[in-house]
Amino acid sequence: MLDIGSKITQLRKAKNWSQEDLAKQINSSRVMVGNYERNTNMPSIEVIVKMSKSFNVTVDFLIGEGEFSTYDKEIIKRIEDIDQLDEDTKKHLFFLVDNVIQNYKTKKAFDK
Incomplete structure (x- = not known):
């Protein structure tokens, strides 16, 4: 159920x-x-x-x-907005996002 x-x-x-x-x-x-x-x-x-x-x-x-x-809807809206960007802008955005995520994961690994 x-x-x-x-x-x-x-x-x-x-x-x-x-x-x-x-x-x-x-x-x-x-x-x-x-x-x-x-x-x-x-x-x-x-x-x-x-x-x-x-x-x-x-x-x-x-x-x-x-x-x-x-x-939630806010995240979905952001994903839709990103999907509308040109490929070069997406490439730059993903580079930034990937770096932020990697820094977060590294920090979490050292905080243990």
Whole structure:
């Protein structure tokens, strides 16, 4: 069974929303939000879409499925923007990103 409940709870708490606050966002009731969070009821596709918009995450992220399920919308947007760059600019950007990642990994290795 899909454990969407824990993801809903995590996202709701990250926004400091009560179940009532989320219910208002998705045009539902606090009782239904509680049921979703306990996985006693599965939200409809329509409700999942409303939640993803309210939390500003993708549907994949919310349900934990799909290729980009671990990425929020901000990361996806950045990836899409990078994809629109010309090849030379991408090459320079990837060079910088690769160096930052390598420096981070090196620092983590020495911090142990």
